[in-house]
Amino acid sequence: MVIINTQGIVLKSVTYKENDLILTIFSRKLGKISAIARGAKKSKSSLLSSSQIFAYSNFTLKREGNMYRVTQSEIIKSFYNLSYNFDAFSYATYILKLIDNFMIDNQPNNRLFVLLAQSLYLFSEENIDMQYVTLCFELKFLDYIGFRPIVNTCVSCYNSDFKNPVFNIYEGGILCEKCSSNFEHNLRLNITTVKLMDYILKHDLLSCSKAKVSKYLINELSKILKIYINEYLGKTNEKSLNVLKSLNK
Numbered sequence: 001m002v003i004i005n006t007q008g009i010v011l012k013s014v015t016y017k018e019n020d021l022i023l024t025i026f027s028r029k030l031g032k033i034s035a036i037a038r039g040a041k042k043s044k045s046s047l048l049s050s051s052q053i054f055a056y057s058n059f060t061l062k063r064e065g066n067m068y069r070v071t072q073s074e075i076i077k078s079f080y081n082l083s084y085n086f087d088a089f090s091y092a093t094y095i096l097k098l099i100d101n102f103m104i105d106n107q108p109n110n111r112l113f114v115l116l117a118q119s120l121y122l123f124s125e126e127n128i129d130m131q132y133v134t135l136c137f138e139l140k141f142l143d144y145i146g147f148r149p150i151v152n153t154c155v156s157c158y159n160s161d162f163k164n165p166v167f168n169i170y171e172g173g174i175l176c177e178k179c180s181s182n183f184e185h186n187l188r189l190n191i192t193t194v195k196l197m198d199y200i201l202k203h204d205l206l207s208c209s210k211a212k213v214s215k216y217l218i219n220e221l222s223k224i225l226k227i228y229i230n231e232y233l234g235k236t237n238e239k240s241l242n243v244l245k246s247l248n249k
Helices: 080-084 086-102 110-123 130-144 191-202 215-233 238-248
Strands: 003-016 020-027 031-037 056-064 067-077 166-168 173-175 186-188
Touching: 003 067, 003 086, 003 110, 020 056, 020 086, 020 110, 031 056, 080 086, 086 110, 086 130, 110 130, 130 191, 130 215, 186 215, 191 215
Parallel strands: 031 067
Antiparallel strands: 003 020, 003 056, 020 031, 056 067, 166 173, 166 186
């Protein structure tokens, strides 16, 4: 009998039978897992609060076949207030679906776990640019799962002194003005956007969130990341993207 104690964040909660829930949890020690929370739908269940979407908790898990059973849980932060803010709920749901869709089961990623917890915290705060925080999450998410774009040097000649760079999705990063003529499908972008991407990749999310970033740079970064994610990860959940698109308008 294997029993594990770990922190985890609920990505999805689905009803099973009458009072049970099947949880998809992104955990610090185990990565993304499925776990059954028996009786969690009962109003007096000790598992109720920690079985809700966004809930950040300490879980005690018992291995049962191909999944786990939640035997105990202690809520750390519910982030329940996200459900009362349409924008925050939409952005938070989107990043949860990114992890659910593209993370392989049972692969721990502590940096990504911390990033997710920090993102939910920021979405629950006031006076936060949620579109910008989401873009920071996307860029760091790509880095943490092995698809980091190269933005501090030219991907062809490795020159770091460039003035008029372009971004090439298929080459995975920045091309300097001299090398850009050798490649097709280049995307023009502001040098300040390049510096912003480099800054985001080098600093933690909480520090990045304090930066004052213009709407122009946010829109340019959003365009680049949407194409990049679709190319390297495949299309994300269309409904989630459509909601974000409507919010950003």
